[in-house]
Amino acid sequence: MFELQNIRFLNVLHVPTLTIHEGDITCIVGESGAGKSTLAKLLNKMNSPTEGTITYKGRDLKEMDAVTLRRDVVMLSQTPLIVEGTIRDNLQLGLHYAEKREATEEEMMRVLQEMKLTQSLEDDVATLSGGEKQRIALARVALMNPSVLILDEPTSALDDHTEEDVMRQFLRNAKQAGQTIIIITHSKSLAEEVSDRIITVKAGEIID
Numbered sequence: 001m002f003e004l005q006n007i008r009f010l011n012v013l014h015v016p017t018l019t020i021h022e023g024d025i026t027c028i029v030g031e032s033g034a035g036k037s038t039l040a041k042l043l044n045k046m047n048s049p050t051e052g053t054i055t056y057k058g059r060d061l062k063e064m065d066a067v068t069l070r071r072d073v074v075m076l077s078q079t080p081l082i083v084e085g086t087i088r089d090n091l092q093l094g095l096h097y098a099e100k101r102e103a104t105e106e107e108m109m110r111v112l113q114e115m116k117l118t119q120s121l122e123d124d125v126a127t128l129s130g131g132e133k134q135r136i137a138l139a140r141v142a143l144m145n146p147s148v149l150i151l152d153e154p155t156s157a158l159d160d161h162t163e164e165d166v167m168r169q170f171l172r173n174a175k176q177a178g179q180t181i182i183i184i185t186h187s188k189s190l191a192e193e194v195s196d197r198i199i200t201v202k203a204g205e206i207i208d
């Protein structure tokens with residue numbers, strides 16, 4: 001699905017060759033500052049390589065419009081945007097930006113349940129914990145149902161068992177639905193349990 005050839009990003013990352021397969025869960029692991037987010041951001045054009053070529057479904061990313069690409073390839077960043085307002089407002093946000101139709105009540109209720117959130121759609125997001133806000137952001141991208149989902153996981157969320165359980169179940173559902181997932185995770189157990197492939201980044205190089 002993604003092919004990287006002779007990629008360099010400044011002096012931060014060097015990837016001679018890498019293929020990410022459709023339908024796989026690919027975990028990216030490595031120490032803080034290794035270059036994991038830099039690699040992930042190359043895949044939805046948040047970063048453009050200084051050298052080399054990346055193709056998505058055979059098309060050179062250089063030739064693709066970033067907005068069009070990001071309807072297909074959605075990235076949930078380490079610090080997702082949560083706006084003032086209700087859970088409903090925050091759930092609809094991704095679909096709104098992607099210019100897709102609004103989610104129905106049933107769809108929103110289903111993702112809240114999947115994320116083990118018991119609040120109502122009209123509740124104020126200000127009342128939620130950090131981990132719950134992270135799950136709202138995950139629910140938001142789940143509603144967008146993109147072909148490719150890139151998750152840059154914050155370490156803190158994994159300190160909590162609920163967060164890891166939710167993530168594990170979410171990844172299993174996504175895989176069953178045929179989505180391609182690329183997840184940066186600090187959890188070795190999660191990576192080993194759910195992934196089809198683990199990529200280890202060390203000091204800007206992929207070491208396996």
Ligand SMILES: Nc1ncnc2c1ncn2[C@@H]1O[C@H](COP(=O)(O)OP(=O)(O)OP(=O)(O)O)[C@@H](O)[C@H]1O
Nearest residue numbers: 010012030031032033034035036037038039078201
């Ligand atoms: N646009 C940029 N210009 C210069 N340096 C950058 C740029 N983007 C990232 N870096 C540097 O590249 C290194 C790798 O950053 P990156 O965010 O990819 O690490 P990471 O492995 O995701 O770390 P963490 O696990 O802490 O999130 C860091 O030293 C960072 O400061």
